[in-house]
Amino acid sequence: DPEDLIICLISGGGSALLEAPAPGISLEDVQRVTDLLLRCGAAIEEVNTVRKHLSRVKGGQLLRHIHPAACLALILSDVIGNPPESIASGPTAPDPTTYAEALAVLQRYGVMDETPAAVRAHLQAGAAGAAPETVKPGDPVLCQVQNFILGDNLLALQAAAKAARREGYSPVILTSRMQGEAREAARVIAGIVQEVLSSGHPVEPPACLLFGGETTVTVRGTGRGGRNQEFALAALMALKNEARPYLLLSCGTDGTDGPTDAAGGLAAPEIRRRAVQNGLSPEAFLANNDAYTFLKAVDALLITGPTGTNVMDMGLVLVPDPLPSSRESGLQKTRMERRCS
Numbered sequence: 001d002p003e004d005l006i007i008c009l010i011s012g013g014g015s016a017l018l019e020a021p022a023p024g025i026s027l028e029d030v031q032r033v034t035d036l037l038l039r040c041g042a043a044i045e046e047v048n049t050v051r052k053h054l055s056r057v058k059g060g061q062l063l064r065h066i067h068p069a070a071c072l073a074l075i076l077s078d079v080i081g082n083p084p085e086s087i088a089s090g091p092t093a094p095d096p097t098t099y100a101e102a103l104a105v106l107q108r109y110g111v112m113d114e115t116p117a118a119v120r121a122h123l124q125a126g127a128a129g130a131a132p133e134t135v136k137p138g139d140p141v142l143c144q145v146q147n148f149i150l151g152d153n154l155l156a157l158q159a160a161a162k163a164a165r166r167e168g169y170s171p172v173i174l175t176s177r178m179q180g181e182a183r184e185a186a187r188v189i190a191g192i193v194q195e196v197l198s199s200g201h202p203v204e205p206p207a208c209l210l211f212g213g214e215t216t217v218t219v220r221g222t223g224r225g226g227r228n229q230e231f232a233l234a235a236l237m238a239l240k241n242e243a244r245p246y247l248l249l250s251c252g253t254d255g256t257d258g259p260t261d262a263a264g265g266l267a268a269p270e271i272r273r274r275a276v277q278n279g280l281s282p283e284a285f286l287a288n289n290d291a292y293t294f295l296k297a298v299d300a301l302l303i304t305g306p307t308g309t310n311v312m313d314m315g316l317v318l319v320p321d322p323l324p325s326s327r328e329s330g331l332q333k334t335r336m337e338r339r340c341s
Contacts, residue, residue: 004069012078012310014088020056029116030054036111041218046105048089052134053102059095060135070144077152078310080177084147092145095134099126153212153311164208171208178213182227183234185215190238196319197244209317223290226258232265233291237282243269247318251302254310260292266300274298
């Protein structure tokens with residue numbers, strides 16, 4: 001009825017929990033293609049492009065079941081940039097992607113042959129115009145919908161910055177839009193940690209570096225882990241020669257990270273020393289995508305259990321203030337190097 005109001009509460013996890021597969025597609029088909037793409041490192045936007053075109057509710061299509069009633073969507077974002085069309089695969093937002101783009105994702109990652117035949121046939125039929133597209137801008141079902149973002153990763157980072165300031169740290173939010181391979185992103189953060197330790201830039205200790213977003217992992221090994229655990233292990237390797245104190249944490253705000261019971265992992269000089277004492281090679285574990293086993297062995301897993309929310313991943317690095325004498329010596333050395341250059 002046009003006088004009715006439907007309130008939709010949308011958050012991360014909606015893509016997995018809300019589904020009505022397109023005709024001829026089974027739930028197992030959707031699960032199979034999703035797993036294929038995630039394992040080969042596809043970005044969540046690419047995964048959702050495919051999932052939207054295998055569904056009768058994603059990509060704005062939930063509105064076709066609601067129309068002509070009005071819809072108010074209250075959204076907790078787990079996607080970089082907060083685009084409503086990407087959060088939970090955008091059940092109440094217009095979708096800019098197409099069947100052709102969904103096929104291109106499968107081809108880009110070389111999984112077309114492993115994709116269920118029903119999925120390939122449906123996407124090919126859609127690209128040929130034989131199946132209805134997702135909801136596009138200008139569709140009448142969009143006239144009665146309003147989408148509001150209530151919370152996101154940046155809001156969580158800002159709250160963490162306030163907490164850090166109360167504890168005496170100088171917080172800096174580096175980014176809420178971290179993307180790319182987890183191990184590569186970890187090396188970037190490790191470089192910033194070394195800069196803070198050596199020169200006091202971009203912030204002097206005691207400092208709290210904060211970052212968030214959602215990285216990916218291209219699985220090549222047979223180990224266990226998740227993107228945050230891999231991030232922590234890669235950062236530990238990048239800082240393997242750093243004896244000055246720091247503590248790095250990378251975790252999923254939903255309390256889960258990959259197919260494990262951990263939310264993420266830790267890195268610190270003491271954790272590196274434990275690995276050496278136990279004869280563990282971080283390089284070997286990272287090569288096998290086995291961050292979980294390594295971090296568990298050195299007591300560096302973060303296990304929180306489900307948190308009941310999801311605004312992507314968060315990370316922080318605490319850099320305490322060094323002893324006054326070493327701090328002064330370090331700054332004098334830095335100033336001398338600048339003068340010489």
